[in-house]
Amino acid sequence: MKVIRVTTPGTLVIDEDPIPVIEASDDVLIQVKAAGICGSDISIYRGTSPVATYPRVIGHEFAGIVTEVGSDVSDLAAGDHVTVNPVCNCGTCRVCKKGRGNVCANLQVIGVHRDGGYREYVKVPRKNVFKISADMPWEKAAIIEPYTVAAQVTSRGGVEEGDIVLVCGSGQIAPTILQVCNILGAKCIMTDLVEDRLTRAKEFGAWETICTKGMSTDEIVAKVKDLTDGIGADVAIDAACVGVTLEQAAKAVRSAGVVVTMGFHDKQAQITEFNITSRELDIRGSRLNNNKFPQVIEWVNAGKLEPTKIVTDTFHFTDIEKALTKLKDDPENTMKVILTF
Ligand code: MN
Numbered sequence: 147m148k149v150i151r152v153t154t155p156g157t158l159v160i161d162e163d164p165i166p167v168i169e170a171s172d173d174v175l176i177q178v179k180a181a182g183i184c185g186s187d188i189s190i191y192r193g194t195s196p197v198a199t200y201p202r203v204i205g206h207e208f209a210g211i212v213t214e215v216g217s218d219v220s221d222l223a224a225g226d227h228v229t230v231n232p233v234c235n236c237g238t239c240r241v242c243k244k245g246r247g248n249v250c251a252n253l254q255v256i257g258v259h260r261d262g263g264y265r266e267y268v269k270v271p272r273k274n275v276f277k278i279s280a281d282m283p284w285e286k287a288a289i290i291e292p293y294t295v296a297a298q299v300t301s302r303g304g305v306e307e308g309d310i311v312l313v314c315g316s317g318q319i320a321p322t323i324l325q326v327c328n329i330l331g332a333k334c335i336m337t338d339l340v341e342d343r344l345t346r347a348k349e350f351g352a353w354e355t356i357c358t359k360g361m362s363t364d365e366i367v368a369k370v371k372d373l374t375d376g377i378g379a380d381v382a383i384d385a386a387c388v389g390v391t392l393e394q395a396a397k398a399v400r401s402a403g404v405v406v407t408m409g410f411h412d413k414q415a416q417i418t419e420f421n422i423t424s425r426e427l428d429i430r431g432s433r434l435n436n437n438k439f440p441q442v443i444e445w446v447n448a449g450k451l452e453p454t455k456i457v458t459d460t461f462h463f464t465d466i467e468k469a470l471t472k473l474k475d476d477p478e479n480t481m482k483v484i485l486t487f
Contacts, residue, residue: 149265150466153201155193160464166269171218174275176228180284181263182207182292183469183483185318190258191470196410198258206232206256208263209278209287210487219272229287229443230263231274231294232256233434248298248436255434264463266487276439279447285460285484286446289453292482293442294435295408296322300330302432303381303406307331310353312370312379314395315386316343318481319408321350321456323385329450332381335373337366337394342478350455363394370398378403389413401425406432456482463487 149163168175184207190198209229215222222228235242235250242250256262256270278287300323305311309332313320316338324334324347333353338344344355356369370379378400384392387409395405396417405427422429445451461469463485473480 147266148464149203149261150205150463151201151203152191155200156191158191158466158470160466163265165267168214168216168269170271171216172272173216173269174212174219174222174228174272175214175267175269176210176230176275177213177267178208178210178263178265178487180209180288180487181205181463181485182289183473183485184292187257187264188470188473195258196412197255202258203261203263203265204257205262205264205485206258207289207291208268209284209290210268212275213267216272222272222275222277227278227280227282227287228275229278229290229439230256230268230270231276231435231439232258232262232291233436234260234271234274246436248434264466264485276443278443282446283454284486285457286453288484289456289482290439290442290446291435292319292322292456293326293445293451293453294438295319295432296326297438297442298435299323299383299385299406299408299432300326300332300381301436301438302430303383303404305330305332305381309333309380310335310374312382312395312398313337314382314384314391315388316340316347316352316355317386320347320385321481323383324350324352325451325455329445335370335379337391338386340478358394363390363397366394367397374400380404381406384408387411389415393417396421396427396429399427402427404428404430406430408432457484458482460484460486 187204189195212226234254235247236252239251335354336347336352337356339359382395382399383406392415458481
């Protein structure tokens with residue numbers, strides 16, 4: 147079978163590997179049908195991921211057909227259509243026992259710490275597999291995962307019906323957050339430096355947009371307050387993750403509000419203890435997802451969520467180089483790119 151392997155940062159090859167063999171009793175072998183390309187796949191390829199190890203078969207957003215199962219797997223069978231949660235946790239560390247397995251002390255992410263889904267067959271543990279209906283299109287099933295990230299962010303933010311959510315940055319992940327906020331009955335103020343992205347955010351249901359090009363943090367905060375009766379946003383999500391956006395989020399959120407971070411950026415942000423204490427802010431990280439697959443699959447099945455709205459391009463997986471070039475050269479017109487198998 148063919149696999150897409152990043153051998154070292156910057157080098158990607160299409161290798162020929164043997165099809166994985168069922169070994170453990172909870173193994174599930176899946177024939178991959180479609181996979182999404184995520185910003186984090188690109189950072190593993192470029193060598194900017196702080197967590198990846200090499201060589202690595204990348205891809206953590208994928209779906210396919212079960213072809214074989216281990217001896218203990220009784221609730222899945224060959225022919226079932228499934229999608230995969232890339233989060234593997236130990237289940238026994240203190241963090242897992244606290245119910246926070248997505249940041250497990252021994253966390254392994256499929257496609258990051260172990261080989262992922264950009265290959266014709268992949269073997270994963272039963273607990274990572276979620277059955278989907280046989281009529282769900284593959285490109286839809288493949289990108290359940292980015293919506294679980296959005297569901298995690300909104301859950302960490304405590305987003306509720308009637309909330310006004312500030313989303314700093316309207317890039318790749320932002321439209322998924324916006325869609326999930328709208329399902330929850332919250333309104334989004336979206337920001338970005340690029341007007342075209344805000345036009346797109348409007349199309350995705352943004353309540354208000356702010357083009358932050360040339361604006362100071364104080365001006366951005368003032369604008370958010372204008373839109374929120376002088377109070378500030380209930381929840382502020384940093385979806386740009388460039389340091390200064392965290393500062394904007396922390397200042398534009400209301401007292402007793404929640405700020406959520408999503409990025410792995412290590413730039414310092416100017417946030418004072420006074421700002422946090424005097425206004426009792428919660429500043430929370432959000433990583434991957436914590437058991438959000440069932441919720442997102444339910445939203446898709448109920449027609450509340452249309453994942454394919456973010457799909458702009460589809461390539462056969464052997465054209466991965468073309469797909470990466472499109473993402474690099476035309477970022478403003480490229481959102482989710484799907485690889486087919
Ligand atoms: Mn992803």
